[in-house]
Amino acid sequence: MDKNNILGNYRDWLEHHQMPAGKKKTLAAAIELFSQKGYNGTSTAQIANRAGISQATIFKYFKTKSDLLTEIMQPMIPELKKAFLPQLKAHTNLEEAVHFIVQDRFQFLVQNAELIKILIQECLVNAELRQALLANIESAVTTDFADYWQILKENNPQLSDLSPLEVARINIGPLFAYFAQRFILNIPSSAEKEDLALIEKQILALLTLPHKDS
Missing domain, CATH: 1.10.357 (Tetracycline Repressor; domain 2)
Incomplete structure (x- = not known):
């Protein structure tokens, strides 16, 4: 894996991090869509569809899309x-x-x-x-x-x-x-x-x- 690739490093971190399956699927789908379409160009419905879960599952773990992004970004910041x-x-x-x-x-x-x-x-x-x-x-x-x-x-x-x-x-x-x-x-x-x-x-x-x- 390229040492400079945050996305790859994050996927590796996510794969080995212990958390509920629905939350992990949400984070994985969100980071993929955010990187492809941008944050504003991605809806929670699209994230749910990509993850194969319901929007209710997303909101079980994250109150807002902004909260979802914050949880994604904070582990990435040390990669800088x-x-x-x-x-x-x-x-x-x-x-x-x-x-x-x-x-x-x-x-x-x-x-x-x-x-x-x-x-x-x-x-x-x-x-x-x-x-x-x-x-x-x-x-x-x-x-x-x-x-x-x-x-x-x-x-x-x-x-x-x-x-x-x-x-x-x-x-x-x-x-x-x-x-x-x-x-x-x-x-x-x-x-x-x-x-x-x-x-x-x-x-x-x-x-x-x-x-x-x-």
């Missing part, structure tokens, strides 16, 4: 960092680290584009899901990534004196903007390799700005 951070720690050279971040996270976004779009859309209106996502990101930045950033600074003296949160923003900003251009606004690119190389240069420039006290 699961395979990424351990591999990132193998890179102590700045250029290699930035190259890995841009290439790996862009492929992650591409492979999970439909689910990422659903997650973004729902986070705008679902406070519980938004808080879970922000808490997970904050945990990753202030623990695992903070330790790694300190090691990177020790090996790359040209780095600016930035906080781990500032570094995360610098890396996420241009990469996510490019993803939004390609997969939310549907603006095509004929030079993806060159686009990503430019993003790497932009990130490196921001990470090596003159120190705050210089």
Whole structure:
């Protein structure tokens, strides 16, 4: 299974997770339809039909379709960092680290584009899901990534004196903007390799700005 494929990882998690059969069928059908048709384009009637159950069974476990999505998304949120951070720690050279971040996270976004779009859309209106996502990101930045950033600074003296949160923003900003251009606004690119190389240069420039006290 591809380490970057949230949907595949979720299906594997669901297969081995203990829960009532009706609930498991609901979740499996919902994630398949959400990824194909989008959250707003999927009805509970369609989910019931795909799962081979009644709508009453769905509402036995989930009060609303939004509750169903929240239950699907929350186990997926840790996948945002699961395979990424351990591999990132193998890179102590700045250029290699930035190259890995841009290439790996862009492929992650591409492979999970439909689910990422659903997650973004729902986070705008679902406070519980938004808080879970922000808490997970904050945990990753202030623990695992903070330790790694300190090691990177020790090996790359040209780095600016930035906080781990500032570094995360610098890396996420241009990469996510490019993803939004390609997969939310549907603006095509004929030079993806060159686009990503430019993003790497932009990130490196921001990470090596003159120190705050210089």
